[in-house]
Amino acid sequence: MTRKQKRLAVIAGGMGFIFIAVLLVMFAFSQSVAYFFMPADLAKADVKPGTRIRLGGLVAEGSVKRGQGSTVSFTVTDGTGDVPVTYTGILPDLFREGQGVVTEGAFDAVSHSFVADSVLAKHDENYMPKEVADRLKKDGTWNDGKSNEAKGASTGATK
Amino acid sequence: MIIEIGHYALVLALATSLIVSILPVIGARRGDASMMALAPTGALVMFALVALSFGVLTWAYVVSDFSVMNVWENSHSLMPLIYKYSGVWGNHEGSMLLWLLILVFFSALVAVFGRNLPDTLRANVLAVQSWISAAFLLFILLTSNPFLRLDPAPAEGQDLNPVLQDFGLAVHPPLLYLGYVGFSVCFSFAVAALIEGRIDAAWARWVRPWTLAAWTFLTAGIAMGSYWAYYELGWGGWWFWDPVENASFMPWLAGTALLHSALVMEKREALKIWTVLLAIMTFSLSLLGTFLVRSGVLTSVHSFATDPTRGIFILSILAVFIGGAFALFAWRAPMLKAGGLFAPISREGSLVLNNLILTVATATVLTGTLYPLILETLTGEKISVGAPFFNMTFGLLMLPLLVAVPFGPMLAWKRGDLPGALQRLYVVAGLSLFAGLAFFYVQNGGPVMAIFGLMLGFWGMIGAIADLWYRGNFGKLKFSVAMRRLAGLPRSAFGTAIAHFGLGVTVLGIFAATSFGTETVVEMKPGASVDVGGYSMTFDGMRDAVGPNYTESRGHFAVRRGGVEVADIWSSKRLYTARRMPTTEAGILTFGLSQLYVSLGDPMEDGGIVVRIWWKPFILCIWGGCLIMMAGGFVSLSDRRLRVGAPSRRAKAAKPVLEAAE
Numbered sequence: 001m002t003r004k005q006k007r008l009a010v011i012a013g014g015m016g017f018i019f020i021a022v023l024l025v026m027f028a029f030s031q032s033v034a035y036f037f038m039p040a041d042l043a044k045a046d047v048k049p050g051t052r053i054r055l056g057g058l059v060a061e062g063s064v065k066r067g068q069g070s071t072v073s074f075t076v077t078d079g080t081g082d083v084p085v086t087y088t089g090i091l092p093d094l095f096r097e098g099q100g101v102v103t104e105g106a107f108d109a110v111s112h113s114f115v116a117d118s119v120l121a122k123h124d125e126n127y128m129p130k131e132v133a134d135r136l137k138k139d140g141t142w143n144d145g146k147s148n149e150a151k152g153a154s155t156g157a158t159k
Numbered sequence: 160m161i162i163e164i165g166h167y168a169l170v171l172a173l174a175t176s177l178i179v180s181i182l183p184v185i186g187a188r189r190g191d192a193s194m195m196a197l198a199p200t201g202a203l204v205m206f207a208l209v210a211l212s213f214g215v216l217t218w219a220y221v222v223s224d225f226s227v228m229n230v231w232e233n234s235h236s237l238m239p240l241i242y243k244y245s246g247v248w249g250n251h252e253g254s255m256l257l258w259l260l261i262l263v264f265f266s267a268l269v270a271v272f273g274r275n276l277p278d279t280l281r282a283n284v285l286a287v288q289s290w291i292s293a294a295f296l297l298f299i300l301l302t303s304n305p306f307l308r309l310d311p312a313p314a315e316g317q318d319l320n321p322v323l324q325d326f327g328l329a330v331h332p333p334l335l336y337l338g339y340v341g342f343s344v345c346f347s348f349a350v351a352a353l354i355e356g357r358i359d360a361a362w363a364r365w366v367r368p369w370t371l372a373a374w375t376f377l378t379a380g381i382a383m384g385s386y387w388a389y390y391e392l393g394w395g396g397w398w399f400w401d402p403v404e405n406a407s408f409m410p411w412l413a414g415t416a417l418l419h420s421a422l423v424m425e426k427r428e429a430l431k432i433w434t435v436l437l438a439i440m441t442f443s444l445s446l447l448g449t450f451l452v453r454s455g456v457l458t459s460v461h462s463f464a465t466d467p468t469r470g471i472f473i474l475s476i477l478a479v480f481i482g483g484a485f486a487l488f489a490w491r492a493p494m495l496k497a498g499g500l501f502a503p504i505s506r507e508g509s510l511v512l513n514n515l516i517l518t519v520a521t522a523t524v525l526t527g528t529l530y531p532l533i534l535e536t537l538t539g540e541k542i543s544v545g546a547p548f549f550n551m552t553f554g555l556l557m558l559p560l561l562v563a564v565p566f567g568p569m570l571a572w573k574r575g576d577l578p579g580a581l582q583r584l585y586v587v588a589g590l591s592l593f594a595g596l597a598f599f600y601v602q603n604g605g606p607v608m609a610i611f612g613l614m615l616g617f618w619g620m621i622g623a624i625a626d627l628w629y630r631g632n633f634g635k636l637k638f639s640v641a642m643r644r645l646a647g648l649p650r651s652a653f654g655t656a657i658a659h660f661g662l663g664v665t666v667l668g669i670f671a672a673t674s675f676g677t678e679t680v681v682e683m684k685p686g687a688s689v690d691v692g693g694y695s696m697t698f699d700g701m702r703d704a705v706g707p708n709y710t711e712s713r714g715h716f717a718v719r720r721g722g723v724e725v726a727d728i729w730s731s732k733r734l735y736t737a738r739r740m741p742t743t744e745a746g747i748l749t750f751g752l753s754q755l756y757v758s759l760g761d762p763m764e765d766g767g768i769v770v771r772i773w774w775k776p777f778i779l780c781i782w783g784g785c786l787i788m789m790a791g792g793f794v795s796l797s798d799r800r801l802r803v804g805a806p807s808r809r810a811k812a813a814k815p816v817l818e819a820a821e
Contacts, residue, residue: 009503029544070760089760090758093740
């Protein structure tokens, strides 16, 4: 190989690596990105069972039920729609009825309930899209909570 | 009164920074020595003023002066003293002040250790440092003043966020900032070189110790942050690919690339333009990280307060510095002369491969971190990009680099001997296969693919040892002769081997902990037992206890192996009284390099409690490897050849130096 050919081979190798990286990024985005939904959005959107999404809203008052062992079920609401959620594991410290929550998981094909494998809770609107928090405030379903001074603190649990 | 002195010192520092920003640059252009001499003096004055200001804020915390709003918001008179010191940077304003303090500290170091830099270069470097200082001083004074007063002064403070009341806060931010902000020196050197329009191997020698120091501290800072998150959050994970973690990881990746490319430039005068670009990019990523963490666009324990004006201000700083530096680069870079040639299979070639993989990997992390933010700004759609994305992209892309690491040091400069290196590495590959299989066998099974991961870790470790082995020519020469040869090697050779060995240890820890670790979630009543990782744990029940500023409910577990009690684990749920905020304190028990990790959940009605127990085999290798990498950095830093200011451009005076066409 001449020097020119060698240089071309090196550049082609580099370009090839970058090309592979771009393909990989695009593939990973199509596979593992979770979209954010509120219960009301789910009525409009068609989310297939098994598709990973993030579901956010308020934990409905009186909906938290402890089942077998460490399985917990509760309802996520935004005032318009309600979605039943089950979660196995330890809930975050700041998880409470009437407070904001973001869960990640997928709908079960059989029971049609949302099976979460991660739950994040926080005492202010930061875990929600601003317009949704505003909407909740307008509807009067937003609960500011007594613990607003716990600012900047978030807790969560991941499986 | 004292508080106002702190505030005033910052204003004076701003005035000084404006002088140092302008006059030395003019002096350097005109060759006016007295104007250039302003730079080092000014840098020292700025450091003294900012240190005074920082001292005043610390004093306010220590004496719990709640007439200062910042202290009232983030402190409590009952808080243990160490948290009063570390609490100074446990909030937005204080952490920006720490950022600034470390920035001017580095300027002062350049002023002190840079005595044998050419006068013009030193003046320009310090001026560029001063531009950054001025921008952040303005930011602090206009949007994040820590010295605002409250009148009347409240009697009691609101307490520090309980998650931050930990020894980690005393160590993690200063180390991280020493790394993050340390790269500003590389940036300033790059911009100064572009202003002067000339760059050579001596430049690379001057920049390398700074890069090395910043990289070493950043390694320590990230490792410390990771361990802190691991034990404090109670989630059992050590890396979450959280945007805030990525914000510190990206400068580390780019800095690692810079460390290696500066080596090529220093030894072979090649990759000049690329190295300058990389120096600019590394600090740009540090600035981007500061923006992501401090502006409040992300929600995490790191974002203390959200104030839109701050976000816009940092974004403007970001735009001016990154945009300005890249514009300067586009204008000046074509004037820099390209360097020497080399064959693809050579030390340089392997370092280019290192740079290619590291920058592409940085780009994927950047994409995954920024994509959700950009998408939300443009379309309002909210998505989350989590660990699966990064494992798939970053994880896969880094694999070839980990395979290539032992090859690099074995190839000669200019033209390397690949068959020769392969011949030496056959042995290493065989040994690491054997070690991987043995490890797998001892762990009593697990996913078979884990063998490859373990091999990769051992490959890095044994490869680093082999590097020193062949350099000393052990096995061919008499042992004493080989030892003498080894002792004669430059310190940087040991630094390289140690750092690469540490990388192998970290890789081994990652694969071992993820492949052989177990997680158990059970409901336990007092007296119940559970088997985890070959140990039997018995739950004794909960006890109440009171701390200085919290109450807690502690669960006691007795750990037995083969029926014999070997240890206790205490895991608790705390309630910090001032903020009414609950936290989980994980109980962690270390056996050698492995850990048992116990986290408590909610109490059940029937007296039981949900307990989450992890067995984390060899998890300490992950951070231990980082510590070894850090040690490698320090050993390399102690090399005579790299001692700051040691190299001289005069020795190269015979070579024609490209002068900028003005």
